[in-house]
Amino acid sequence: MKFPPDPAARKAIEDYEAQRGLVDFPQLHGQDLDFRGADLSGICEIANLAGANLEGVPMRGTSFVGAILFFMHAPRADFTNADLVKADIDGSNLENACLVNIQGQRASWASIKAQGADFTGATLYDAFFHNADLRDVSFRDADLFRISWDGARLAGARFDGATGAVDVDDPVDVGTDESHFIQGDELLAWLHAQGGTELTAWTPPAEHNDVRIFTKSMQRSEGSLLQTLRRWWQRKR
Secondary structure, rough: OOOOOOHHHHHHHHHHHEOOOOEEOOEEEEOOOEEOOOOOOOOOOOOOOOEOOOOOOOOOEEEEOEOOOOOOOOOOOOOOOOEOOOOOOOEEOOOOOOOOEOOOOOOOOOOEEEEOOOOOEEOOOOOEEOOOOOOOOOOOOOOOOOOOOOOOEOOOEOOOOOOOOOOEOOOOOOOOOOOOEOOOOHHHHHHHOOOOOOOEEOOOOHHHHHHHHHHHHHHHHHHHHHHHHHHHHHHHO
16 A cells, blocks of 8 residues: 555545445545545545546556546546446546546546547446547547547547447547537548547437437536536635
8 A cells, every 4th residue: 555645635545444344335535635646556445536636646456436536637647447337537637547448338527638548448338428638549449339429529539449339420529720520420430540440330229319319418418517516616626
């Protein structure tokens, strides 16, 4: 175990360690704390790290299933083999982070800043990347089945070896110097040109149309709510 210099973050880990063996699901509560210098690899089952500073922190193999991780500051953090299923990562900074071989299905990654991040080999089916900055990201060999990335920025991203039927109905921004939104067949062709030759277009069954329209409406509402939450969080800090 490697503890961070920050006393409050050190105490949060010590409190977590004290729970181990005493309760079935020990929890690490570290919202707004500074974990720089720590090693959180493999230590927690359930976590609340909203707003935490995790810049460069190793979290290899850690279980964050259903965790509250929004607004993390985690550039260059190492999440290799971490389990982020159904986690809430909205609004976090993951620039140049390593997310190789993570389990990230059904997680919410809305409005993250992840330019240069590495999602190689990640499992991301049914993940939600609404308005995310995914420029220069590697999705090589990733499972992208039914991924949703309405409004995401994808310039420079690579998809070599990626698989899955992806949602191409919503527009994404592939522009470099200025915005250039594409969707449908044009988006699928662009993905193939970026190495994603195994990716196909996902077409929902007709009986799912009403559900899909409702889901998209909810996603747009959630995007507006996220902006409100971000402004509140920044004022709070």
